[in-house]
Amino acid sequence: MSIQEVQGAKEAPAYQKKKKTGGGEGFQESLLQNLRSRENEEETTADSAQGGKRTKEPSETARIGVTGSVRVNAAMLTEAVQTVKVRHMRYEESDHVEIAVTEGYTLKGKRLDDAEDAVREQHEDMTDVSEYNAAEGQNRSRVYVEAKYEDGRVEAYQVDVGRVSDNTDHMIERFALETVREA
C-alpha cells in the first residue's frame, strides 16, 4: 500500500436509512442500496482526504464479509498521531507486536517502508539531493499502528515519529517509537 492510500483516509459513512422491504430479496436490495451510497460517499470524500490532512474519521473494512464503522478514540490523537484507514495487517507482516491481554488490546506496528519506495518513484528525476533526502527522511519516520480492542474495535493510526518525544507516555506514540527501534 502506498503512502497516498494510507493518507487517503475516508469518512465513516453515515448510517443509511433502509427502505422497508419484506423477505430475503428485500434485504439484499437494501444491502446493495447501502453499498452504493457508501461508495458514492467515499468517492466524494476522497479528494478532501488527500495530502495527509486529516479532515474526517476513517472507515474500517472488515477482513471477512462484514463492514463496520469504527469509533475513533479522540484521546489517542495528537500532533504526531493521525487516524488512517485500517489495513488489517497480520502479525507476520508487522515489525513490532504488543499483546496486552490484561489490558484488553493488541498493537501492531510497521514502519512505512513502502512509502519510501513511493517517494523514490515520485522523485526519480529529482536533482536536488537534499530535497530528496528530506522527502525520504520524512516518510522513514512514519509508522503505521493498528490497535485492536477487546470490545471489537479496530483503529489505525499513522504516527510521525519525528514529532514524538522520546519520553512520551502516550500509548500509540510510545509503541511507534518501539516499532522504529525494532524494525
Add this chain to the structure above:
Amino acid sequence: MEQKWGYLADEYRAMLYRIAFSNMKNRADAEDAVQETFLRYMKGDAPIQNKEHEKAWLIRTTIHICLDILKSGWYQRTVSLDESFTSAAKNIYLPYQIRDDLTLEAVLRLPTHYRNPIYLFYYEDYTIHEIAGILNEKEGTIKTRLRRGREEVKKILTEGNTERRP
C-alpha cells in the same frame, strides 16, 4: 493427494499446531490432533465453501478433537512425561516476538471456554466475528468470554494460580 497435503501443511500446520498445543499442552498430543484434523479434511468430511471457511473448519475441528482427547477416560488417567506444564508457552512458536511468557502461561491455564477465545483473539489475531464463526458462538458470548477471561488471567498472574485445568 500429495499436492493437497502439501498445501494443507504449508498453509495451516504451524497455526493449527499452536492452537492444538494451547489445548493439549504437550507436543505429541498436539501433533496427533493436527494430524487427525488433516485426515478428516482429506477424507472429505469438510463441506468447504471457500478459503476462509476452510480455515475456520480446520480450527474448529482441531479444537473439537483436542477437547475429545482431553475428555477421554484414557487421557485423564495419564500424565505427560515429555513436557512440564510450566514450560508450555515456550513450546508455542509464534511467528512474532512476545515479551511476556508469563501471561501466555496464564492464558494456557484458563478453562477451555475462556482459553480458546482469548488465545485466538490475542495470539492468532482473529476478530470477534471470526472467533464467533470458528467456535460457533454468538459475538456477544465471545466478547463476554474475552472480558471474563481477561479477569481470570489477572487473577492467575496476581495469585500465582498453578492448578491445571483441562
